[in-house]
Amino acid sequence: MPKNVLIGIGGTGSRVVESVVNLCAAGLGPDKLHIFLIDPDEGNGNLTRTKSLITRYTKMRSLFERTGNNPSFRTEIVIPPGNEPFVWSIFEEKHSTLGKYINYDNLKKNNPELANLANVLFTDAELGTDLERGFRGHPSIGSVVMSDPPMNEYPFKLLWDGIETFGENELRVFVVGSIFGGTGAAGFPTLGSLPLLKYNEAMHAKLGEGKSRILLGGALVLPYFSFNADGEEKEPMFVTNSDFPVATKAALQYYNDKQLGFDQYYFIGDSLSQNVGKFSTGSSEQENKPHYIEISSALASFDFFEQPKEATTEPKYFIASRESPVIDWTSFPISRNSDALLSNARQFRDRLADFTIFAYSFLTFGKNILAKTHKQTSDETWYAENFRKNFKEESAIYNPRHQDNNELYVIADSFLSSFLYWICSLDDGDKVKLVDSSKILAEPIPSNKKLSLRDPEASPAFIGEVIRTRGDAPKHNFNKFRTAEQKDALIQSDAMTAGSKYLNIFYSLSSSFNRKNLVNS
């Protein structure tokens, strides 16, 4: 069975991984996926958010027993075990500079010719700037310091574990990063160089001339967002929106000329150039709003992981573009396989829609019900059908309010809130028409990201309008959600904890509601 490895490089890479994790939660990913990140800026807000999300995903997946027809959390996401690093932060010391990395001061004394070469290749600012916050849009620095990653240590060990058991192209490695920034632009061609991954003999990737155990794919994310740079120009070596096209053009020329080990490339970009927030060179302040292009990039990785292991000899080119400035559920490049395009597009919308309604309904109505007593809620049909007959106060199998189920609810609360934050942040109220965040949120998203959700019992009409659709077909309200048929509301399992059952009920009710609500759209 092939092994899938996803490597996110830099801020964009970690944001794409965030989308991958959210899509996996919705049930769209491969069966198993190994993930790690590369970023020198360990305090990067985007990175911290993604790291925390993956940790919660794995915990949620381990606690949440799902029914056979619940595709959520289907993907087993594997990260380095225990306290092993999940991020390769490149530098071992804090406050590293390129000068320190190449021992510039020593070179000046002992090998002035090499020091002079370094002076030709790098400016004083590039040699002396603290790289704790990343490469600040200067890939030339990154390509030097990233050329020799520690392959026998985590997180790279995650990639190489069991390499000898794979046949040709059975280890699928997908690298994703931006072409226009610093870390991604540096790391992408570095990891793509022929000897580093694809034909790494020391790690037994190479099988013979022109053959490798690794099928290497990569998504290069072209400029797709803009940001506010108010007052940040004082930072050394800062980048602005206007630097992106020049950096991109140079990088694309490089990829055209240089022979790299990638078997498949995805070039993904967007001309809408949506604003994703305040500029920051790095650190915890670099935390940008999610963007739909990150979903496209995540879908590119899924498309890559679905490829058959037989390598294609003839080059093939696929192009997908949106038809209008409006991004809706049909705008995404779902698959290169034209036969599966329609069904995959439908599945993409349905699963994300189901998970969105699941998250929203559980975080509001679901938690309200749990806050009441068993007796107070036992007239609710879906509840009574599942919990009334065999109710045992002291059993975690039959009592959804049993304290042993609390750990699951806490992690579900946290993960589903993050998911809602992510999907609601995609809604710009103008061009991106996936979900209508105003139907979910009682107030705009505050800076602390603590969402204030509308109560569907108090405003029952809104839930039917959460998923944006093209048509004007009348929408159902929350009472439709509560009155699902028995086949949708009843979860039959004697072994499952009542906590998992409770979550499965909400997923099933959400799915059933969406099938009725979105029937004509």
Next chain:
Amino acid sequence: MNKSPINYVLTITLGAVLWVIFAILMGAQLSESPNLAEKDPVVLAGELRLIFGIGVLISIICACYWFYYGAQEKVAGELSRAKTKWRVLFLMQIVFAAALTVVIVVMNMTEGIESRWFGAYFGVLFVLMVVLFWLTTYLMSPRTVKYIPFGR
């Protein structure tokens, strides 16, 4: 069984069957067994058929109204109100059963019928109204209000 029109049809059928059993098949026994001063037992049997019929009709109307009300989607959001409504309808059956028994008593006050027979008439009315309403709503309430009748 809890889908329309099956629940309506079954309720009407069950009401009619119970009325036939108590008012027709057992009607002779209920009207001929008591000692009547002047009234012809045939007349009493006619009165009982009419009163029992009114009782069954009230019960069927109440059950059908409950089915109609419970099938509305909005009720999912007002279950406590629905619970109160069902209890009021249920109490109505008891009150009407008692009231119709009083009507039988008033109509036959001069006949010297033993009180145990009035108890029996109340028992029949209880079955035709209270039990009929409870049984039909217990078995055939729409899904939304399925767990509201007593005993679920």
